[in-house]
Amino acid sequence: MSGGHGSRPTLEAVAAHAGVSRATVSRVVNGGAGVRAEVRDKVQQSVEALGYVPNSAARSLVTRRTGAVAVVIAEPETRVFSDPFFAQQLRGISRELSERDMQLLLLLLEQRKDYERIGRYLSGGHVDGALMFSLHTEDPLPAMANESGLPTVFGGRPGWPGADREPRPLYVDTDNRGGARQAVEHLLERGRRRIAVITGPLDQTSALDRLHGYRDALDVMEADPALVAHGGFTAEGGERAMAELLDRTPDLDAVFAGSDLMASGAIRTLRAYGRRVPEDVAVVGYDDLEPAAWADPPLTTVRQDVEGMGRMMAELLMRRLGLAPESRGADGVPASVVTSARLVVRASS
Amino acid sequence: MSGGHGSRPTLEAVAAHAGVSRATVSRVVNGGAGVRAEVRDKVQQSVEALGYVPNSAARSLVTRRTGAVAVVIAEPETRVFSDPFFAQQLRGISRELSERDMQLLLLLLEQRKDYERIGRYLSGGHVDGALMFSLHTEDPLPAMANESGLPTVFGGRPGWPGADREPRPLYVDTDNRGGARQAVEHLLERGRRRIAVITGPLDQTSALDRLHGYRDALDVMEADPALVAHGGFTAEGGERAMAELLDRTPDLDAVFAGSDLMASGAIRTLRAYGRRVPEDVAVVGYDDLEPAAWADPPLTTVRQDVEGMGRMMAELLMRRLGLAPESRGADGVPASVVTSARLVVRASS
Numbered sequence: 001m002s003g004g005h006g007s008r009p010t011l012e013a014v015a016a017h018a019g020v021s022r023a024t025v026s027r028v029v030n031g032g033a034g035v036r037a038e039v040r041d042k043v044q045q046s047v048e049a050l051g052y053v054p055n056s057a058a059r060s061l062v063t064r065r066t067g068a069v070a071v072v073i074a075e076p077e078t079r080v081f082s083d084p085f086f087a088q089q090l091r092g093i094s095r096e097l098s099e100r101d102m103q104l105l106l107l108l109l110e111q112r113k114d115y116e117r118i119g120r121y122l123s124g125g126h127v128d129g130a131l132m133f134s135l136h137t138e139d140p141l142p143a144m145a146n147e148s149g150l151p152t153v154f155g156g157r158p159g160w161p162g163a164d165r166e167p168r169p170l171y172v173d174t175d176n177r178g179g180a181r182q183a184v185e186h187l188l189e190r191g192r193r194r195i196a197v198i199t200g201p202l203d204q205t206s207a208l209d210r211l212h213g214y215r216d217a218l219d220v221m222e223a224d225p226a227l228v229a230h231g232g233f234t235a236e237g238g239e240r241a242m243a244e245l246l247d248r249t250p251d252l253d254a255v256f257a258g259s260d261l262m263a264s265g266a267i268r269t270l271r272a273y274g275r276r277v278p279e280d281v282a283v284v285g286y287d288d289l290e291p292a293a294w295a296d297p298p299l300t301t302v303r304q305d306v307e308g309m310g311r312m313m314a315e316l317l318m319r320r321l322g323l324a325p326e327s328r329g330a331d332g333v334p335a336s337v338v339t340s341a342r343l344v345v346r347a348s349s
Numbered sequence: 350m351s352g353g354h355g356s357r358p359t360l361e362a363v364a365a366h367a368g369v370s371r372a373t374v375s376r377v378v379n380g381g382a383g384v385r386a387e388v389r390d391k392v393q394q395s396v397e398a399l400g401y402v403p404n405s406a407a408r409s410l411v412t413r414r415t416g417a418v419a420v421v422i423a424e425p426e427t428r429v430f431s432d433p434f435f436a437q438q439l440r441g442i443s444r445e446l447s448e449r450d451m452q453l454l455l456l457l458l459e460q461r462k463d464y465e466r467i468g469r470y471l472s473g474g475h476v477d478g479a480l481m482f483s484l485h486t487e488d489p490l491p492a493m494a495n496e497s498g499l500p501t502v503f504g505g506r507p508g509w510p511g512a513d514r515e516p517r518p519l520y521v522d523t524d525n526r527g528g529a530r531q532a533v534e535h536l537l538e539r540g541r542r543r544i545a546v547i548t549g550p551l552d553q554t555s556a557l558d559r560l561h562g563y564r565d566a567l568d569v570m571e572a573d574p575a576l577v578a579h580g581g582f583t584a585e586g587g588e589r590a591m592a593e594l595l596d597r598t599p600d601l602d603a604v605f606a607g608s609d610l611m612a613s614g615a616i617r618t619l620r621a622y623g624r625r626v627p628e629d630v631a632v633v634g635y636d637d638l639e640p641a642a643w644a645d646p647p648l649t650t651v652r653q654d655v656e657g658m659g660r661m662m663a664e665l666l667m668r669r670l671g672l673a674p675e676s677r678g679a680d681g682v683p684a685s686v687v688t689s690a691r692l693v694v695r696a697s698s
Contacts, residue, residue, distance in 0.1 A: 051496070068470070077443060081436030091426055094457050103470045106455035108443050121417070121452045126475065147400075 009050040018046035068103040069317065070127040070150075072118060074135045077108050083233065083261060084289040085306055086134070089155060092310020093131060100318055102128075115140050122148040129153075129317045135160065137203040142169065151320040153313045157338075159205040170320065171336045172312045176206050179302040179341025180213025183256050183284045186300070186343055188217065192254035192282055197223060198241040198266060200233040200258045207233070210258040210286060227252065231262040235291070238265025246273050253281060254349070260285040260292040263299055267348070282349040297347035304341045312337050358399040367395035417452040418666065419476040419499075421467060423484045426457050432582065432610060433638040434655055435483070438504060441659020442480060449667055451477075464489050472497040478666045484509065486552040491518065500669040502662045506687075508554040519669065520685045521661045525555050528651040528690025529562025532605050532633045535649070535692055537566065541603035541631055546572060547590040547615060549582040549607045556582070559607045559635060576601065580611040584640070587614025595622055602630060603698070609634040609641040612648055616697070631698040646696035653690045661686050 011029075015022045020043060027035050028043040035043075046052070071093060073080050080086045090106070097104045105127065107118050122130055122144055130148075132141050133155025142160050145152040154171040163169055187195050197214045200207030215223055226249045229241035238257055242265065245252060257263035263285030267277055275281045277297060285292055288303035316337065318324035360378075364371045369392060376384050377392040384392075395401070420442060422429050429435045439455070446453045454476065456467050471479060471493055479497075481490050482504025491509050494501040503520040512518055536544050546563045549556030564572055575598045578590035587606055591614065594601060606612035612634030616626055624630045626646055634641055637652035665686065667673035 066475070068475070077436065077440055081430060081433070081439070084430070087426065087430030090430070090457065091459075094426060094459060098460060098463055098466075101466060103466055104457055106457065108439065108453055108455065110440075110443060111447060114447055117447075117450060117452055126415070126417070 009052045011052070014043065014046045014050055014052045017050055018043045066126060066128050067101070068105050068127045069097055069314070070105050070107055070122060070130045072107045072109065072122075072130060072132045072141060074109060074132065074139050074141055076110050079234070080108070083259075084291065085259070085287060088289060088306040089133065089310040089313075092307035092312075093314045094310075095307075096311040096314035096318075100314075100323060102318075102323075115144070119144040119147070122150055129321055131155070131313050131317060133313070134204070136201065137161075151317060153317045153320070155309065155313055157205040157209070159203075159208070168336075170316055172309050172316060172339070173205075173336070174304040174309060174339045175341045176209035177213040177216065179286065179304065179343075180210040180256065180258070181217045182213075182341070182343040183286065183300075183302050184214050184217030186345065187254045187256065187282055187284060187349060190254075190282060190349060194227070194249065194252040195254040195256060196227040196229070196245045196249065196252045198229050198231040198238055198245070198255060198257040198262050200231065200262070202230070207258055214256055231257065231259075231265065233259050233262060235261045235265040235268075238262030239269045240265075242266035242269035243273075246270075246275075254283070255281060256284045256286075258286050260287045260289055260295070260299060260301055263301070263348075264291045264295050267295055267299075278347070278349050284349050288344055292344075292346070295348065300346045300349035301344055302341050303344050305339055309339060312339070358401045360401070363392065363395045363399055363401045366399055367392045415475060415477050416450070417454050417476045418446055418663070419454050419456055419471060419479045421456045421458065421471075421479060421481045421490060423458060423481065423488050423490055425459050428583070429457070432608075433640065434608075434636060437638060437655040438482065438659040438662075441656035441661075442663045443659075444656075445660040445663035445667075449663075449672060451667075451672075464493070468493040468497070471499055478502075478670055480504070480662050480666060482662070483553065485550065486510075500666060502666045502669070504658065504662055506554040506558070508552075508557070517685075519665055521658050521665060521688070522554075522685070523653040523658060523688045524690045525558035526562040526565065528635065528653065528692075529559040529605065529607070530565045531562075531690070531692040532635065532649075532651050533563050533566030535694065536603045536605065536631055536633060536698060539603075539631060539698060543576070543598065543601040544603040544605060545576040545578070545594045545598065545601045547578050547580040547587055547594070547604060547606040547611050549580065549611070551579070553582075556607055563605055580606065580608075580614065582608050582611060584610045584614040584617075587611030588618045589614075591615035591618035592622075595619075595624075603632070604630060605633045605635075607635050609636045609638055609644070609648060609650055612650070612697075613640045613644050616644055616646075616648075627696070627698050633698050637693055641693075641695070644697065649695045649698040650693055651690050652693050654688055658688060661688070 011022055011025050015025045025043055028040050073086055094104050129151040130145055131153050135141060137159055154169050157173045158169045158171055184195060199211050202208050229244045231237035231241040255266055257266050263283055267283055270277055270281050277283050285299045285301040288301045292299040292301045315324060360371055360374050364374045373384060374392055377389050422435055443453050478500040479494055480502050484490060486508055503518050506522045507518045507520055533544060548560050551557050578593045580586035580590040604615055606615050612632050616632055619626055619630055626632050634648045634650040637650045641648040641650045664673060
């Protein structure tokens with residue numbers, strides 16, 4: 001609490017203490033190139049004796065490195081903190097960055113005007129790169145990332161206009177379409193014939209791809225509208241969507257929900273309507289996070305390695321920054337990653 | 350994704366475009382003092398024409414302002430993302446900072462070595478101030494805040510060694526002791542006589558103060574050890590603590606848990622042991638966040654305005670930074686704030 005910036009030892013104080021020039025101290029602090037070993041040692045001793053901490057604003061003018069990475073989740077805080085998906089992805093990112101001694105800065109979004117300030121922050125030279133996830137089609141974030149010139153890695157397949165232009169955005173995704181197909185094929189194998197689907201927001205590729213996987217498994221071009229409801233990736237949304245489906249299609253015998261949270265909401269509604277799970281209605285979720293294990297009955301779901309995806313996002317960014325060995329695609333540029341998804345069968349189906 | 354720092358227009362490019370010196374552009378970008386209006390306009394036009402964004406590292410050397418505030422929660426990410434208390438406090442902070450157009454940077458902690466990096470970050474001139482909460486007695490964060498010279502506001506009454514020395518740490522707290530006393534007095538009024546307590550970590554002042562409030566209500570100097578168990582502020586901890594208490598003191602007829610999450614865990618254990626709530630055992634929690642309303646039966650609890658405390662922390666910091674009108678205590682320095690707590694009676698007692 002005490003002091004203020006003024007009380008910290010300055011570069012000049014270190015120079016005076018070591019009996020060298022300011023420029024020499026600056027060179028040592030910024031890596032020591034071109035400074036004799038005994039001079040370097042003397043400066044280091046003075047740095048330690050005085051407890052000098054180089055001002056990063058000054059240092060980053062020299063090194064053009066800040067040692068920090070911005071993480072932006074394109075969702076209101078309320079969702080960020082209530083959906084375990086984000087905690088898990090952040091954990092992966094955090095572990096990977098921590099191992100590289102990079103500082104993670106989580107930027108929260110809530111109101112429209114927060115975007116503007118975040119755009120300025122990303123363009124302001126405060127960070128070396130950015131990780132962005134849970135983007136929606138109309139999100140201003142990709143354009144901001146582009147304008148800032150910051151190396152950026154996205155979580156989830158890019159679906160925004162222009163995402164297919166070169167240079168292609170770098171991203172980490174999971175096989176959402178294949179995972180959803182497995183889920184619905186499993187329900188078919190169990191003899192279910194009226195299979196409904198609860199989707200996430202269809203302006204997100206993850207939600208869209210899961211709906212496509214549902215169609216693939218049923219081998220239809222379009223889903224029967226009586227069997228589709230939107231749950232917005234929240235538990236409350238799943239609750240509402242399930243009620244809509246039961247009102248519209250009382251004879252449904254299964255439901256595939258595009259997230260575990262929506263599935264747990266759907267189970268609550270089924271119970272309220274007196275339907276037994278899985279005897280009357282089988283339920284399958286997606287994600288395999290805590291809500292799947294806590295659900296009653298425990299949820300059949302599709303497992304994706306969410307923490308691993310977070311780690312990979314951070315690793316791809318480190319490669320872009322030249323801080324990790326490059327792995328390149330066939331065309332010689334760092335390659336995006338799509339991880340696999342796999343069905344986990346439990347009592348709800 | 351494209352470009353890199355090199356592709357952004359430079360100060361020099363703006364100077365050339367406007368036909369003025371580099372120093373003039375720099376002065377305009379940093380507030381325009383001492384520059385004639387028509388020159389300022391010309392530079393502004395060039396800034397816009399080229400899409401120039403001043404490098405904050407350069408600018409902050411001049412203005413000594415970054416426009417950013419660090420928020421550090423002294424808990425592992427797993428707790429930060431599973432306890433709605435933190436989401437709520439962050440929401441308050443985020444709203445207040447957003448109104449002042451300051452960027453919130455959330456720094457996550459997980460491993461011991463993260464502290465070191467965070468210490469360097471705080472000392473590095475990246476932010477104008479810091480907000481820290483959920484500190485433990487042995488936390489290195491207060492010392493780091495002190496060494497960094499950064500204006501800092503704490504959430505929760507400071508309990509670390511030296512916290513009572515001048516200048517006193519600035520903090521926002523709630524009346525934990527009074528709130529807990531109300532909770533236990535309520536149980537006494539309902540005729541309960543064997544009232545147990547489940548505490549949070551006693552190296553946190555919030556947990557300690559709530560235990561003291563329990564003792565105040567029972568009018569004892571020390572709590573009966575057979576009636577005290579530690580739940581670590583988590584639902585799982587509450588579950589375990591309740592089992593310990595029932596094994597040790599089977600005739601208990603009430604329990605006061607120091608958080609709603611611990612109370613919800615306690616209710617699960619009571620159900621598993623075949624005890625009815627509130628008929629056999631009355632339960633009171635603390636916080637009045639979502640878990641209280643979701644609990645079955647809904648939880649009697651102590652309400653504290655968590656979002657409001659977040660707002661106040663941010664506001665106190667803005668005052669310290671001279672960005673909001675000062676309100677000063679009797680001795681002329683900005684004053685810490687302690688908000689009130691109030692019992693909310695529901696079905697669990």
